[in-house]
Structures are given as C-alpha cells and as structure tokens.
Amino acid sequence: MIVTAANFDEWRTACRGLLASEVPPSAVHFTDGTEASLFAGEGIPPATSSKYCVPPPFLALAEKVACHREPQRWARLYRALWRLTHGEPHLLDLATDDDVHWLARAEKAVRRDAHKMKAFVRFRRVGEHFVAWHRPDHRIVRLTASFFARRFPEMHWSILTPDESVTWDGDQLHFGPGVPAKDAPPPDVLEGLWKTYYRATFNPARIKLKMMKKELPVRHWPTLPETAIIADLLAEAPVRVAEMVAHAEGPARSAAAFLPPHRDLASLREAATGCTACDLCGPATQTVFGEGKADARIVLVGEQPGDQEDREGRPFLGPAGEVLNAAMHAAGLDRGAVYVTNAVKHFKFSMSGLFRQHRTADVREVNACQPWLAAELDLIRPAVVVCLGATATQAVLGRPFRFADRRGEVVPLESHARAIATYHPAAVLRAPTPERAAEMRADLIRHLAVARGLAG
Amino acid sequence: MDVRRKLEILADAAKYDASCASSGSTGTRRDARLGSTEGMGICHSYTPDGRCVSLLKILLTNYCLYDCRFCVNRASSDTPRARFTVAEVVNLTVEFYRRNYIEGLFLSSGIIQSVHYTMEQLVAVAKSLRVDHGFGGYVHLKLIPGAAPELIAEAGRWADRLSANIELPTTQDLQQLAPEKKRPEIVGTMDAVAEKIDERAADRKAGLAAPNFAPAGQSTQMVVGATPTPDGTILGTADDLYRRQKLRRVYYSAYSPTPHADARLPGLSPPLLREHRLYQADWLLRFYGFRVGEVIATDANLALDVDPKLAWALAHRDWFPIDVNTACRELLLRVPGLGVRNVNRILAIRRHHALTTDDLRKLRVNWKSAAPFVVTGDHNPGLRLLDTVGLKKAVQPTLFDGIDPS
Structure with a gap:
C-alpha cells in the first residue's frame, strides 16, 4: 500500500486508518508527495475510532520529525508508532534502539534548525513592513511562525523561505508559497550600525574560528549582514592585538621604586631629585619637594609647582604663594610652623608662545607621584592635612571623594589625622569676578582657620 | 559625537x-x-x-x-x-x-x-x-x-x-x-x-x-x-x-x-x-x-592536561569500576565521559534491558575516557586499563580524537 503525506496532519490521518485496520509497517510504503506515483492515495482505510492510545511525548516528537526533509521519516514514525501500540509501550525510553535513535537525531536536527531560524532571521525594513529571507535546512516555517508572532506582535512582518512563506498582519498568520533568493528584500539602513557593533564586540585577542563556524554554519552566512565583515576582522586582528600591546602603559608608573631605604625628609628630598616615574621629569627644570617644619601639626598639599617654583625649586613662591601666605596670615597660621608640599612634584606645562602655560596633572601622574606624598605624611605624622584644590584632594582622599560637594568637610584619614579640602590659592586668582574671588578667598581663610583649630 | x-x-x-x-x-x-x-x-x-x-x-x-x-x-x-x-x-x-x-x-x-x-x-x-x-x-x-x-x-x-x-x-x-x-x-x-x-x-x-x-x-x-x-x-x-x-x-x-x-x-x-x-x-x-x-584543594591549581572530572577519577581509582547497570545516579555522574543527559538515558534504558558497550557508544558517551572505568552487560576490553600505570596516557585526549578510524 502506498500512502502519500505532505505534512504532519495528513500523515496522522492516514496512520489513524492504518492502525485501525492493523496494517503492519512492512505493508506500507510512504512518500511525501514530492515524487509522482501511479498508485498514490489508493485504498487507505478510513479512520475509525481506534482502540489504541498514543502517548503524548510521541506526538510531540512526531510533529517535529515531520518537518525533517528525509523521505524515510514517515516510515520510521509509523514503525515506531506500530511498535508502541503493539507490545512495546516503553519504546521511547530505549534511546539506543535503532528507530528511536534515528527519530531522536531527526528531532534534534529539526529542533536545532528551528532554533537557528529564530536566531538568524534578519528583518529588513521595507516601508512599514519588516521582511526577511531565510534558508532553513528543514520545512520548519509552520513550526516557528508562532514564535515570531509572539515576539513581534505589533510589527507587520513576513519571513520568506524557498519552501514556504509566512506573513503576520498584526492579528493572524498567513502562509504562502516559497520565494527564491533573488526576491529577498534590499539591505536595511541599520545594517551599518549593526556591523559597527559586531566589529566592536569582537575581541581580536581570542580567535576561535572553528567554534564559531560550528555555531554559525557557513551556509547561513549569505543571509546574515554581519558576516560580510568577518574576513576583514580576521585580517586586521593581528594588527589590533599588536596595537593593544603597544598601548600598554609602561611599568615605571610609580615612584615607589625611587624611595630610599632609610627615610627622613632629607634623604627623601635627595632621592626625589632623581625621580623619573612619569614623563614630567623631562621638560621640568627640577623636582620641587615639600618644605617646612619636620614635626608640623599641619601639612598643606597643593597641586604642583608653577613656573616660578619650578625655576627656584621651592613650593608656593609665585602669585599663588602670595595669596596662600596672606590667607594663612588672616587665619592666624604661621608659614614657618607648617609643612607645604604638592601632590605632583614636577611642573607640567605646555608652551604658549614664549610662556610656559600650566596644565593640570592627570590621574596617572598623580598616581605615579603618590609614594612621595605618602612618605612625607608618614614621616611628619601631622594632625591635619589641608588639601588645596581638586588634584590634591584626589591624591589624599581618593577618587570617589567629590571636591565640589564636600569642600570644607572634616574627613578622618586612615592615619588618624584629619583632612579638609579647600580652594587652591591659584583658583582664587583665576576667579571669574572680583566678588567670586572674595568669596573663595574667605572660604580658604575660613577652612585654614578650621585646620588651625583642629591642630590645637 | x-x-x-x-x-x-x-x-x-x-x-x-x-x-x-x-x-x-x-x-x-x-x-x-x-x-x-x-x-x-x-x-x-x-x-x-x-x-x-x-x-x-x-x-x-x-x-x-x-x-x-x-x-x-x-x-x-x-x-x-x-x-x-x-x-x-x-x-x-x-x-x-x-x-x-x-x-x-x-x-x-x-x-x-x-x-x-x-x-x-x-x-x-x-x-x-x-x-x-x-x-x-x-x-x-x-x-x-x-x-x-x-x-x-x-x-x-x-x-x-x-x-x-x-x-x-x-x-x-x-x-x-x-x-x-x-x-x-x-x-x-x-x-x-x-x-x-x-x-x-x-x-x-x-x-x-x-x-x-x-x-x-x-x-x-x-x-x-x-x-x-x-x-x-x-x-x-x-x-x-x-x-x-x-x-x-x-x-x-x-x-x-x-x-x-x-x-x-x-x-x-x-x-x-x-x-x-x-x-x-x-x-x-x-x-x-x-x-x-x-x-581541588584550596591552594592548588586545576590540571591543564586533563579535565577535572577525569583528574578526580585518576586520583580515585578505588571508586571504580562502576557498573552502569546497577550503580546509583550519584555514582554514574562520577564516571568520566558520562554527562548528565546520558546518565538520565542510561537510567531509563536499564529498566528495560542491560546496557552493552555498543549501547554506550550509541549514546555517544566519550568512550575513550569512560571505557576503563565502567562495567557493562557484555565484555568491556577497555576495563583492563584501569589498574595499569599508563591509564592517564590512555584516556588523555589527543589531536587525533574525533577522527573516525573507518
């Protein structure tokens, strides 16, 4: 007997009849209607109510296997069905049985193909409609259509494949005939941005092409816009890695290696003259180390030496130094009784005409210079550290401390000293208006007075 | 930008x-x-x-x-x-x-x-x-x-x-x-x-x-x-x-x-x-x-030449061989080359018939790793390796694994 079934429902109807009249698998030949047959469709017994009960897991399996392209699927399914209903109810447990093994592999192939379809369909916008052309391995359009309907309920979309097509109008699925590759929609404008993302997210330091091809089979590449740049990505990978390595920042980014084994302020100052932990040592004239009383109760930390300090080798001499001296005087502090230093010990500048223009030290320079400041504070053990400006604050209190919000606040340090952040005297000089300058100067004086109070 | x-x-x-x-x-x-x-x-x-x-x-x-x-x-x-x-x-x-x-x-x-x-x-x-x-x-x-x-x-x-x-x-x-x-x-x-x-x-x-x-x-x-x-x-x-x-x-x-x-x-x-x-x-x-x-011990590193499960098995040979037809789930999970899914399949199959070496191969277990550690319903020639000195070498993956000899 020859039975033709084009899809799962036809096969199921036919099998109901065959089972009801006890036709054994050996007496049936299944075709899927793709080849013409003289005898097709003759004499299938009508489906009557069957005495057999088919387990639901088998139906779920059969529905998937039915999408497989292999013509023998119908015969395999019927034979398994026959055995299930004729003395082998536990057949599906036997993963090593030949029929079960074949069916399980076919089901896995269909499931994988359906999964890949869900992944690799790429919609292209055509007006208000989204259209995709995809080439699945098996006949899975009907199997996956409902997934896309659940995922994109508000969009109007079509998925075209060589076997069948499906359209969602926002309310219902409509199935139609297959569409050849030449009728695929034109590229979407967004594909450029997608390729940008694909390139950026690829890590050229780890290449695993075999792994990639296993999961993204080459036969799917033609419908995936991002695959167009794979060859370029691979070609440029060694160059990108070399660039990454070349960009690694040098190892001597900390002054720790320059600290002398025996520490007092004199030996520190001496050692600091030879420090080359950052690139600022090149253009600057000399290291400007801190100065003042070795057992001062108060340490003032500035940002970095300026033009005049750089030439003379002492901190806070220039215009900013004058502002600081005046403010200290107003706050009742004696410059001779404190220790004054900078977060960064070299002058950072760029040439603007004939002048050396101050530039703010960046985080790497502050980090590199940090060990000097830490060693100074360690030796002096002050009661109060006054941070002048954001850079000094960063060096003493760390990055997350926000100078703008917490200026004037008294903060405990790990060393049991306390710190207070205030304006840098140079900021007072650069204030946009005289009123603002007066405000900032008053703040500076007030905070210095607080420091004096804390120092006792 | x-x-x-x-x-x-x-x-x-x-x-x-x-x-x-x-x-x-x-x-x-x-x-x-x-x-x-x-x-x-x-x-x-x-x-x-x-x-x-x-x-x-x-x-x-x-x-x-x-x-x-x-x-x-x-x-x-x-x-x-x-x-x-x-x-x-x-x-x-x-x-x-x-x-x-x-x-x-x-x-x-x-x-x-x-x-x-x-x-x-x-x-x-x-x-x-x-x-x-x-x-x-x-x-x-x-x-x-x-x-x-x-x-x-x-x-x-x-x-x-x-x-x-x-x-x-x-x-x-x-x-x-x-x-x-x-x-x-x-x-x-x-x-x-x-x-x-x-x-x-x-x-x-x-x-x-x-x-x-x-x-x-x-x-x-x-x-x-x-x-x-x-x-x-x-x-x-x-x-x-x-x-x-x-x-x-x-x-x-x-x-x-x-x-x-x-x-x-x-x-x-x-x-x-x-x-x-x-x-x-x-x-x-x-x-x-x-x-x-x-x-792994707290102060040790995992071996790079064999996977950690195989490394454990090599160090605990006294646990083996394990009979796939009688051992409990917990023990089967310890056999190198057997994954969780195959253990579940084995448990389902053995209710109906005893598993043979052919059955295990059909389940696509990693037979090279598993063979020396299991007893099956038929003769398993791989088992003789279990007590030999060269066991590690025999089960270690090589470049030629996965190439079908036929």
Missing part, C-alpha cells in the same frame, strides 16, 4: 564582560508589545572569537571615577571616552530588536558623579524600555556595588537579570587591583538582591500578586589570571556565592590584554584553557554533585 562612534567605543569597552546569557527568565512579561522571553536564550550571531552575540552589550558611559587596574575603563587609562544618553540606548535596543539582531540589552556603566547617580541612569534605561516601548525582551542590568536599596528594588522590577561583579576572587586581590571597590559592599549588594528574590517567592507562595523581581536571578563575574590566586580559592569563592547568594551563574573571565592595560598586570595572552577548566569544575559543583574540596 555621532551614535556610530559612541557605539564603537562603548561596545568595545563592554566586551570584557563575559556574560552573554539571555536565558532563565520566566515567561514573557504581561503587556509586552515587542519582544518575548521564553526561558531558553537565543544566540543571534557569533563573532570570530567564538563568543555568541545574544544581547546588545554596551556601557552607558566609559567615563569612570574608579581606577581598577585590570579594567580598560579605569580613570587613569587614556582610552577614548563617550557617553550615551538614555534615549539613545533605548532607541538602539528597540531598533536592533525589531530586526531580530538581539535578544535584548546588557547594560553596564562606568561610575560617574556617584554610585547613586549612575545606578539611577541604568534604571532609567530599563524603565523606559518597559514602560514607554512595552519592551518584553531580555534586560540584564549591572548593579553598582553600594547602590541604595530602593534603586536595587527598582532595577529588579524592570530587569530580567541583575549582576554585581565580584571582580576578583579574594579581598586582598581586590585591594591590590581595585582599591575603590570594597568586598563587603559588593557582597552586600548581592545579599540585597538575594533577599528580594526570596521575598518575592514567599509573597507569591502566600498568594499575593507580587511585582516582578529579576526573574532570571543574579550572576557575577571574576577576572582570572590577573593575580596569582590559585584555582582552588577561586572555586571556593564561587561555591560560596552559589550557596549563600544563590547565584545562577559565576562567569570566569580569563584576563585578556586590553588596550591601555596597566603594566602591573601579568602576561599577554589570556589563559583560555584555565578559564575552560574552571568552567568544567564549576559544572561539576553545580550539576554533578561534587563538593569543592573533592575537585
């Missing part, structure tokens, strides 16, 4: 986060007008580094106040910087999603202004996707350690998965390489999420209509190879996280050379094999009933 350039910078900056999973969420959110989550994640593409592209993985900004040594975005790095607006991220996600490029969004960020502000921005993106666009796709939000409990609660309401990165396996490592991040803060944030998840489950059980809270749970990531910390300690930390905070996944990321890398870090090529072995050991803890002490 245009969106393309921002995407280039902020995707590049985000790629060192290993997690790409889009799985584990319960059904699609009600009122979703675009997008679905149906349990299983989908990888929409693969890049030539063998990693999948499932989520749009980007940073909101790579400006950062912190200076974690291993991180490409640390404050002292001279990497190019950019910042997306909330609307730009939302728009990009929706448009990519509509073309079926992605499963959803994985959003992280450098820390700008304050922990609070940064977390608010991340939450704003997730909220806008859900509320303004009816987005039902997957959303994974990175939690900034130390974020306020209200913000964590809101993040969990809009996101499918939350994660706070543990970053490094020990407190000392963290102190050395990420001085601004504090272990108690990170763990505290994880605890807060775990508590919220439990709370919601309890509410649901009591019949209350509790709002969503991170239905796909929480995960974390550890950088491996940036410090000399041994695998045993790393796995101990992971085991702790699985037990206490009930994490869904711990990701191990081989420290990979990054542009602008800090030179305090070792090596150039990432220890990929080590990363692989850590994942294998992680699986043994989670699915194979091994205790962490059995897999």
Whole structure:
C-alpha cells in the first residue's frame, strides 16, 4: 500500500486508518508527495475510532520529525508508532534502539534548525513592513511562525523561505508559497550600525574560528549582514592585538621604586631629585619637594609647582604663594610652623608662545607621584592635612571623594589625622569676578582657620 | 559625537564582560508589545572569537571615577571616552530588536558623579524600555556595588537579570587591583538582591500578586589570571556565592590584554584553557554533585592536561569500576565521559534491558575516557586499563580524537 503525506496532519490521518485496520509497517510504503506515483492515495482505510492510545511525548516528537526533509521519516514514525501500540509501550525510553535513535537525531536536527531560524532571521525594513529571507535546512516555517508572532506582535512582518512563506498582519498568520533568493528584500539602513557593533564586540585577542563556524554554519552566512565583515576582522586582528600591546602603559608608573631605604625628609628630598616615574621629569627644570617644619601639626598639599617654583625649586613662591601666605596670615597660621608640599612634584606645562602655560596633572601622574606624598605624611605624622584644590584632594582622599560637594568637610584619614579640602590659592586668582574671588578667598581663610583649630 | 562612534567605543569597552546569557527568565512579561522571553536564550550571531552575540552589550558611559587596574575603563587609562544618553540606548535596543539582531540589552556603566547617580541612569534605561516601548525582551542590568536599596528594588522590577561583579576572587586581590571597590559592599549588594528574590517567592507562595523581581536571578563575574590566586580559592569563592547568594551563574573571565592595560598586570595572552577548566569544575559543583574540596584543594591549581572530572577519577581509582547497570545516579555522574543527559538515558534504558558497550557508544558517551572505568552487560576490553600505570596516557585526549578510524 502506498500512502502519500505532505505534512504532519495528513500523515496522522492516514496512520489513524492504518492502525485501525492493523496494517503492519512492512505493508506500507510512504512518500511525501514530492515524487509522482501511479498508485498514490489508493485504498487507505478510513479512520475509525481506534482502540489504541498514543502517548503524548510521541506526538510531540512526531510533529517535529515531520518537518525533517528525509523521505524515510514517515516510515520510521509509523514503525515506531506500530511498535508502541503493539507490545512495546516503553519504546521511547530505549534511546539506543535503532528507530528511536534515528527519530531522536531527526528531532534534534529539526529542533536545532528551528532554533537557528529564530536566531538568524534578519528583518529588513521595507516601508512599514519588516521582511526577511531565510534558508532553513528543514520545512520548519509552520513550526516557528508562532514564535515570531509572539515576539513581534505589533510589527507587520513576513519571513520568506524557498519552501514556504509566512506573513503576520498584526492579528493572524498567513502562509504562502516559497520565494527564491533573488526576491529577498534590499539591505536595511541599520545594517551599518549593526556591523559597527559586531566589529566592536569582537575581541581580536581570542580567535576561535572553528567554534564559531560550528555555531554559525557557513551556509547561513549569505543571509546574515554581519558576516560580510568577518574576513576583514580576521585580517586586521593581528594588527589590533599588536596595537593593544603597544598601548600598554609602561611599568615605571610609580615612584615607589625611587624611595630610599632609610627615610627622613632629607634623604627623601635627595632621592626625589632623581625621580623619573612619569614623563614630567623631562621638560621640568627640577623636582620641587615639600618644605617646612619636620614635626608640623599641619601639612598643606597643593597641586604642583608653577613656573616660578619650578625655576627656584621651592613650593608656593609665585602669585599663588602670595595669596596662600596672606590667607594663612588672616587665619592666624604661621608659614614657618607648617609643612607645604604638592601632590605632583614636577611642573607640567605646555608652551604658549614664549610662556610656559600650566596644565593640570592627570590621574596617572598623580598616581605615579603618590609614594612621595605618602612618605612625607608618614614621616611628619601631622594632625591635619589641608588639601588645596581638586588634584590634591584626589591624591589624599581618593577618587570617589567629590571636591565640589564636600569642600570644607572634616574627613578622618586612615592615619588618624584629619583632612579638609579647600580652594587652591591659584583658583582664587583665576576667579571669574572680583566678588567670586572674595568669596573663595574667605572660604580658604575660613577652612585654614578650621585646620588651625583642629591642630590645637 | 555621532551614535556610530559612541557605539564603537562603548561596545568595545563592554566586551570584557563575559556574560552573554539571555536565558532563565520566566515567561514573557504581561503587556509586552515587542519582544518575548521564553526561558531558553537565543544566540543571534557569533563573532570570530567564538563568543555568541545574544544581547546588545554596551556601557552607558566609559567615563569612570574608579581606577581598577585590570579594567580598560579605569580613570587613569587614556582610552577614548563617550557617553550615551538614555534615549539613545533605548532607541538602539528597540531598533536592533525589531530586526531580530538581539535578544535584548546588557547594560553596564562606568561610575560617574556617584554610585547613586549612575545606578539611577541604568534604571532609567530599563524603565523606559518597559514602560514607554512595552519592551518584553531580555534586560540584564549591572548593579553598582553600594547602590541604595530602593534603586536595587527598582532595577529588579524592570530587569530580567541583575549582576554585581565580584571582580576578583579574594579581598586582598581586590585591594591590590581595585582599591575603590570594597568586598563587603559588593557582597552586600548581592545579599540585597538575594533577599528580594526570596521575598518575592514567599509573597507569591502566600498568594499575593507580587511585582516582578529579576526573574532570571543574579550572576557575577571574576577576572582570572590577573593575580596569582590559585584555582582552588577561586572555586571556593564561587561555591560560596552559589550557596549563600544563590547565584545562577559565576562567569570566569580569563584576563585578556586590553588596550591601555596597566603594566602591573601579568602576561599577554589570556589563559583560555584555565578559564575552560574552571568552567568544567564549576559544572561539576553545580550539576554533578561534587563538593569543592573533592575537585581541588584550596591552594592548588586545576590540571591543564586533563579535565577535572577525569583528574578526580585518576586520583580515585578505588571508586571504580562502576557498573552502569546497577550503580546509583550519584555514582554514574562520577564516571568520566558520562554527562548528565546520558546518565538520565542510561537510567531509563536499564529498566528495560542491560546496557552493552555498543549501547554506550550509541549514546555517544566519550568512550575513550569512560571505557576503563565502567562495567557493562557484555565484555568491556577497555576495563583492563584501569589498574595499569599508563591509564592517564590512555584516556588523555589527543589531536587525533574525533577522527573516525573507518
């Protein structure tokens, strides 16, 4: 007997009849209607109510296997069905049985193909409609259509494949005939941005092409816009890695290696003259180390030496130094009784005409210079550290401390000293208006007075 | 700066986060007008580094106040910087999603202004996707350690998965390489999420209509190879996280050379094999009933030449051979070459007939590894290797494995 079934429902109807009249698998030949047959469709017994009960897991399996392209699927399914209903109810447990093994592999192939379809369909916008052309391995359009309907309920979309097509109008699925590759929609404008993302997210330091091809089979590449740049990505990978390595920042980014084994302020100052932990040592004239009383109760930390300090080798001499001296005087502090230093010990500048223009030290320079400041504070053990400006604050209190919000606040340090952040005297000089300058100067004086109070 | 350039910078900056999973969420959110989550994640593409592209993985900004040594975005790095607006991220996600490029969004960020502000921005993106666009796709939000409990609660309401990165396996490592991040803060944030998840489950059980809270749970990531910390300690930390905070996944990321890398870090090529072995050991803890002490001692590293399960079997030959037709599930799971699925199949089949060596081959167990360790219903010639000196050599994978001799 020859039975033709084009899809799962036809096969199921036919099998109901065959089972009801006890036709054994050996007496049936299944075709899927793709080849013409003289005898097709003759004499299938009508489906009557069957005495057999088919387990639901088998139906779920059969529905998937039915999408497989292999013509023998119908015969395999019927034979398994026959055995299930004729003395082998536990057949599906036997993963090593030949029929079960074949069916399980076919089901896995269909499931994988359906999964890949869900992944690799790429919609292209055509007006208000989204259209995709995809080439699945098996006949899975009907199997996956409902997934896309659940995922994109508000969009109007079509998925075209060589076997069948499906359209969602926002309310219902409509199935139609297959569409050849030449009728695929034109590229979407967004594909450029997608390729940008694909390139950026690829890590050229780890290449695993075999792994990639296993999961993204080459036969799917033609419908995936991002695959167009794979060859370029691979070609440029060694160059990108070399660039990454070349960009690694040098190892001597900390002054720790320059600290002398025996520490007092004199030996520190001496050692600091030879420090080359950052690139600022090149253009600057000399290291400007801190100065003042070795057992001062108060340490003032500035940002970095300026033009005049750089030439003379002492901190806070220039215009900013004058502002600081005046403010200290107003706050009742004696410059001779404190220790004054900078977060960064070299002058950072760029040439603007004939002048050396101050530039703010960046985080790497502050980090590199940090060990000097830490060693100074360690030796002096002050009661109060006054941070002048954001850079000094960063060096003493760390990055997350926000100078703008917490200026004037008294903060405990790990060393049991306390710190207070205030304006840098140079900021007072650069204030946009005289009123603002007066405000900032008053703040500076007030905070210095607080420091004096804390120092006792 | 245009969106393309921002995407280039902020995707590049985000790629060192290993997690790409889009799985584990319960059904699609009600009122979703675009997008679905149906349990299983989908990888929409693969890049030539063998990693999948499932989520749009980007940073909101790579400006950062912190200076974690291993991180490409640390404050002292001279990497190019950019910042997306909330609307730009939302728009990009929706448009990519509509073309079926992605499963959803994985959003992280450098820390700008304050922990609070940064977390608010991340939450704003997730909220806008859900509320303004009816987005039902997957959303994974990175939690900034130390974020306020209200913000964590809101993040969990809009996101499918939350994660706070543990970053490094020990407190000392963290102190050395990420001085601004504090272990108690990170763990505290994880605890807060775990508590919220439990709370919601309890509410649901009591019949209350509790709002969503991170239905796909929480995960974390550890950088491996940036410090000399041994695998045993790393796995101990992971085991702790699985037990206490009930994490869904711990990701191990081989420290990979990054542009602008800090030179305090070792090596150039990432220890990929080590990363692989850590994942294998992680699986043994989670699915194979091994205790962490059995897999590896605290101060030891995993063997690179054999996988951890085989290494365990080689060191415990007295447990073998195991009879596949009578041994319990727990014992079968300890046989090298037998995976969880095949163990389940074996248990189903042997109720009906005894398994032979042919049956095992048909199940595609890794026969080369398994043969010396199992007794089957028929003669198993591989068994004679069990008590020989050359056992390790015989079961070790070689370049020629997988080539069919016929």
